[in-house]
Amino acid sequence: MSRTRWRLGLTVTACLVAAAVVPAPAHAEAVTDYEITLDPTATGATIDDTMYGVFFEDINRAADGGLYAELVQNRSFEYSTADNGSYTPLTSWAVNGTAQVVDDDGRLNERNRNYLSLDADSAVTNAGYNTGIRVEKGKRYDFSVWARAASGTTLTVSLKDAAGELARVRQVAAKGAWKKYTATFTATRTSNRGRLTVAATEAAALDMVSLFPRDTYKNQPNGLRKDLAEKIEALNPAFVRFPGGCLVNTGSMEDYSEASGWQRKRSYQWKDTIGPVEQRATNANFWGYNQSYGLGYYEYFRFAEDVGAMPLPVVPALVTGCGQNRATDDEALLQRHIQDTLDLIEFANGPANSKWGKVRAEMGHPKPFHLTHIGVGNEENLPNEFFARFQKFRAAIEAKYPDITVISNSGPDDTGTTFDTAWKLNREGNVDMVDEHYYNSPQWFLQNNDRYDSYDRKGPKVFLGEYASQGNAWQNALAEAAYMTGLERNADVVKLASYAPLLANEDYVQWRPDMIWFNNHASWGSASYEVQKLFMNNVGDRVVPSRATTTPDTSGPISGAVGLSTWATSAAYDDVKVTAADGTTLLSDDFSGDASQWKHVGGGSWSVQDGAYVQTDAAAENTMVTAGDPAWQDYDLHVKATKKSGNEGFLVAFGVKDTGNYYWWNLGGWNNTQSAVEKAADGGKSTIVSKAGSIETGRAYDIDIKVRGRQVSLYLDGQLWSSFTDNKPAEPFRQVVTKDDRTGDLIVKVVNAQSSAARTAIDLGGAKVASRARVTTLAAAPDDVNTETDTPVSPARSTFSGVADTFTYTFPANSVTFLRIKQR
Template structure:
C-alpha cells in the first residue's frame, strides 16, 4: 500500500508557496559580516549535484505528537474553562485532590456518589443546599475572560421542585458579566446560559447559587470563540499555532498515558476502575457520559477531548490521524504484561472497532456512532500504532503480533506501527528491531530524548539503516531544553532525517504543549497559560522545516569542522537516585600505576565535595547516602584534568527504588559520565553522558541491583575508550569519539515551485563563510531567505521572543556563489531554478 499522506501533495505545496510569497513582500538586503567581526569566520563549501536524484520525501515527513502531559488537554487545548467540572477528582488519584478541588463552597454542599447520579460513568454529583453557592477557580490564576467576548455556560441539574440557579462571572474586583438567572425543575436536565464579558480578567470565578436544594453535575463554561467555532471545541490560539506548523500527521492520544495504568475492565460489581489505561471507547459519545480518569502524569483527565475530537482536529488541519492503542504490556518504567486472554481479545476487538469508527460507513455499527456525533463521512485512517515504549520486548511483540494479524486480516490497507522501546540504543532496542525485521513489520516507532551534543554527533544515524527493512517513524525526540542551542542541535539532526527520507517516513518532536503552571516534563514545543501562548525556539525550527519540506532530496556534500576533542578528562563521583546506598574502597589509579586517589572512609569524607541533594555521612567505614527521596545526590573527588585512569569502588544498596550511580569524566555538575546501575526503577543499567545538564544514553542493558549485596565496580578510561567491569566480569565498553559537527546542511527540491531549498545549520558561535556550488544548475539571481539567528542560550517567553524568523532577499545568486551563514543560525535559501 502507499505510505504517503491522505491529503494531496498540491495542497501542501500551495501552503508553502504562500509563505514564500510573503517573504518576498518583506524582503530586505542580506549583508556580509562587518570587518570588525571578520576574524570570527570559518570557511566551508557546499557542493550540490542537481543531476543526481536523492530520496523522495513523503508528504508525511513531519507531524505533531499530542499527549495529555503538562495539562495539555484539560486546562490547555480543550477549551473548557471549569476545572473538575463533574466533581470526580479523588484522593485515590492524587494525594492533594478531593471531589471539591478547584471549588469553594459558601453555605452547605456535599459531593455524593449514590443511585441518584447522572449516569454510571459520571458517578459523583454535588448536593447543594438552598441558599448556598459554589465557585470554580479554573486553571492557572483563574478563569480567563475577555471584554466583549461571549461564554457559554451549561449545567446538569436536578431539583425536588421549582427553583432558580443564579450564575455569575466575577473576580475580586467585581462582576465580569451580567448575572444570569436559570429556572430549574425536576429530574436531571441540561440548562444553558450565555455571558458577554464586560471586563477582561485572568482571575475570574464561575459561581453557581441556588434558591432550592439542588443536585449539580457537569458545570461547564466554554468560550464561544473556539477553534473554528466548534462546540465542545479547542482553544483557538493553541489550535492555530499547531495548524501553523502545517503538520502532515497527528499522533495521539499519547505515549506513556496510553499503555500505563490499570488493565482491569469495567464491571457492574467493581464499578468504574480508576487509573484505567487509556481506551478510546471511554472518550466518545456525549461528554456527560464520558469518564474522568486518572492520568499517568499525576492529574485527572476529563476525556472531553476524546477520539472524535482528535480525528476532527486532524481533519481540520489537513493532517493524517495516527492513533496509538495499548498492547496490554506496560512501558515508561513499568514492567507488566497481561495474561488475561479474554481481556486481550477484547482490546484487539476494540482496535478493530476503532478502525470502523474512523473509516466505516455510517450504516456500520461504529460508523453510525461517528455519524451520530456529527461526522457521517469517514476520517480516512491509514496508520495505527500498537504500543508505546514497552520494556518487555518479547512479551510486547507477542501481543503486537496478535493485534497486527487481526488488523491485517480485516483491514489490509492499514499500516500497523510497532516500536523499538524507550531509548535509541541498548538491549531492548536491539531485540525489538530484530523482531520487527524478522517478521516484516512495515514501520517502527523510535523514541529518544538526548543532549544537544548527541544530536550534533548523530546526524548520520540513519545513513546505514537497512533500506529493505522496516521504515522509521521517529515519534518522539527532543534535545532536553528550550534554548536556541537545543533547537540548533535538533535542526542539525533534522537535515539527516531529510537526507534519509527513504528510511525515515515520519518524525514528530515531543511533547507538543505545556501549561507553565503544570509541568511534568521539559522541554516542550508550545508553552501557554490561561491568557497567552508562545512558541519555543524549537517550535520555530520545527515550523521552518515543516513548511519548507520539498519533494525530494538533491544530493549534496559539505566540508566539516576540524575535531579538536582530546581524551575523556574529569574527576570521579558517587551518586544515588531515590535510593540509599553505601560506597567503600574507592581507588583511582593512573594508567602508569600511580595512585591518584584512595579512600576507605576509615576517617572522614573531607576529600569529597557534595554538589547534589541528599544526605551523606561516613558510617562504619562506608560513605552512605541515606535519603531515599533525593534525586542525583552527587559527591565528587579528584581533579577535572585527570585522564587515562582506572576507578574502583565497592557499592551496596541499602533501600529505595534504584541502584548506584558511579561517575567519571566529571567536569562540573552538568558535564560528566556515569554508570547508572539499576536505574529506571531498577529495571536496567546504562552509561549516560551529561553535557550542559542534558543526558544521552551511550550503552544500556536490562539489569537490576539486589538490596544488601556488595558489588565491585571497575571503570577503565583510556583516551576516549571506556571499559566497565562488574564483579570482575566485563559488562560493556564504548568509544565516545564521534565529533559534534556544528555545520550541517541538506538540499531539497520543491516540485511545484521548482525551487532548490538549501537548508544550513551553523550551530557554533562563529559565522560560516560558505562557497556554494550548485553543480551547473541554472537558477534565478535572486533567492528568498529565512533565517533564525539568536544567542545560544536565548529562550522564547510570553513577553520576549528572541528566536523569531527573519525573511530577506539575496541577490547575486548564480551556479557558484558565496554566502556567510550567521553564528548560531538556521538558514533556508529558496533558489528558483530556471
C-alpha cells in the same frame, strides 16, 4: 555516473568574487570556511507528504486547562486521591453555605459517578486553571449545567473577579429530573482571574458545570482553545499522533465495573472518550492529575481533519510500559482489545450505516476520517512479550483492513538490549514501520546526524514518534535542526517524525522540554517550535544530493574528576581509589576518617558511617558528590558499592567536568531493571551503552572503570561488563538540500551551531537559477529561551541577490538558515 559534480571546492578566484556580494560578518575574525556542493543530476530520496507531524499527549495539562477549551476545572466533581494525593471531589471549588459531593443511585449516569448536592441558599465557585478563568471584553461565553431539583430552584450564575462583575448575572429556573440548562455571558471586562459562581435558592443537585468560550478553533462545539490550535495549525503538520505516549499503555486494561472500583487508573481506551460529554468517563492520568475525556477520539480526529493532517491513533497492546513492565496473559481480554481496535477503524472509516460509523455520524461527522495508519503499543520494555501480542493485533487488522499500516515500536531508548531485541523482532516479522523514541543531549544530536545512513533500505521504515534535545534553549533547537537535516537526507527510511511533547501549561509541568508553552491567557512557541515550523513549512518533495566540508574535531581525551551518586536509593560506598596509568595514586579514601575530599554538588544526605560513605535519603534523586581534578585523564577508578534500600541501584561517575558534563555508570536504574553508561553534556543526558539487569540490596559490588584516551572499559566484580569508545565528533555544521516540485525551488537548509560565522562556498552543480533567493533565518544566543514576554528566537526574512551557479553565503553564528532558490 557520467557527469559527476561532486566537487571539493571552488577556485580561490571564484570564492573571492562570490564573497564580494555578501556583507562582512560583524566579527570578521570569527569566521570558519565551508563548502557545499550539489549534484542535481543524482537521484535523492523522495520525501513523503507525511514527513513531519505533531504528537499530542495529555501531559503538562495539555488537554484539560489547555487545548480543550473548557474553562471550569473539575466540572463533574470527579477528582479523586487516586488521581493525585492532594485531590478531593471539590478541588478547584469553594462552597458558600452547605454542599457535599455524592456518589449514589441518583447520579447523572453510570460513567459520571459524582454530583454535587447543594442546599438552599448555598453557592459554589470554581477557580478555573492557572490564576483563574480567563475572559476577554466583548467575547461570549456559553454556560451549561446539568441540574436536578425536585421542588424547583433558581440558579443564579455569575462571573466575577476581585474587582467585581465580569459579565451580567444570569438566572436559570431548574425543576424536576436531570436536565441540561444553558446561559450565555458577554464579558464586560478582560480578566485572567475570573471565578464562576452558581447559587441556588432551593436544594438542587448539580453536575457538569461548564463554561466554554464561544470563539473556539473553527467554531467547533466542545471545541479547542483557539490560540493553541492555531499555533499547531501554523506548523502545517502532516499528521497528528494521539493520545500518547505513556498515557496509552499504563494502568489497568480492564473494563469499568463495580468489582474493579470503576478503575480510576484504567488505561486510555478510545470508547471511554466518545459520545455526549456528560456520558464520558473521567480517569486518573498517568502524569498525576485527572483527565476528563472531554477532548476524546472524535475531537482528535476532527482536529486532524481541521489542520489538514493524517490522524494517527495509538492503542494499547496489553503490555504496560513507562516503568510498569507488565504483560497480560488474559486471552479474552486481549481479544476484546483487538476487537476494540477493529471497532476504532470502523469508527474512523466505516460508512454512516455501520455500527461505529453510525456513532461517528451521530456525533456530527457522517463522512469518514480516512484513517490510514495506526500504532499498536508505546515504548514497551518487554520486547518479546510485546511483539507476540502485536502480531495478533496486526493479523486481525490486516485481515479486515489490508490497507491500514500497522506501526510497531522499538522501546523507550535509541539503543540498548530492548532496542536491539525489538528491532530484530520487527525485521524478522516484516513489520511495515517501527516507532522510535528518544530524548538526548544537544551533543548527541550533533554527533548522530548519520544515525539512519546505515539502516536497511529494504527493512521496516521508521516513524520517529518522539524526540527532543533535553532543554528549551536555542542551543537545543539548533541541535535538533542539525539532526533534522539527517532525517530528510534519509527520507527513504524515516517516513514520519514528530517532536515531543507538544504542549505545556507553565503552571502544571511534568516534563521538559516542550514545543508550545501557555497559561490561561497567552501562548508562545519555544525555540524548538520555530525550528519545527521552519522545517515543516519548507519540506520539499525530494532530496538533492549534496556534500559539505566538516569542522575539525578539537576534542581531546576524556578527562575529569570522579563522583558517587544515587537515585531514589540509599547506598554505601567504600575503598575508593583512583590510579594514574603509570600507577601513581591520585585519590584513595577508605572513609576511616572524614569525607573532606568530597564536594556535594547534588542533593541527598551524605555521612561517614562505619567506615563507609553513605547516602541515607532513599527518596532523593541525583545526589552526586565529587572528588579529584577535572584535568585527570587516563586513570583507573575502583569503588565498592552496596545498595541499602530504595528503588534503584547506584551511580559511579567519571570524566566529571561540572554538574552538567560528566559520564556515569548507572547500575540498577529504571526501577532496577537495567544498567547503562550515560553521558551528560550541557545538562542533557544520552545513553552510550545499556544492558538489562538489577542490583541486589545488601550485596557489596566491586566496580572498576578504566579510562584511556576516549576509550572506557567497565568491570563489575572483576568481569568485563562493557567497553566503548566515545570518539564521534559533534559536528556543528550540517546541511541538506531539497527540491519543491510545485514551485521548482531548491531549498538549501544550513545549520551553523557554533559561535563563529560560517562563510560557505556553494556550488549548485550547474543548476540554472534566478539571482535572488528568499531567506529565512533563525539566530540567537545559545542560552536564549522564548517566554511569554520575550521571544528572541523568531524568524527573520530577507532577500539575497547574489545567487549564481557558484556563490558564497555567510551563515551567522548559532543559526538555522533556509535559502529558497528558484530554478529557471
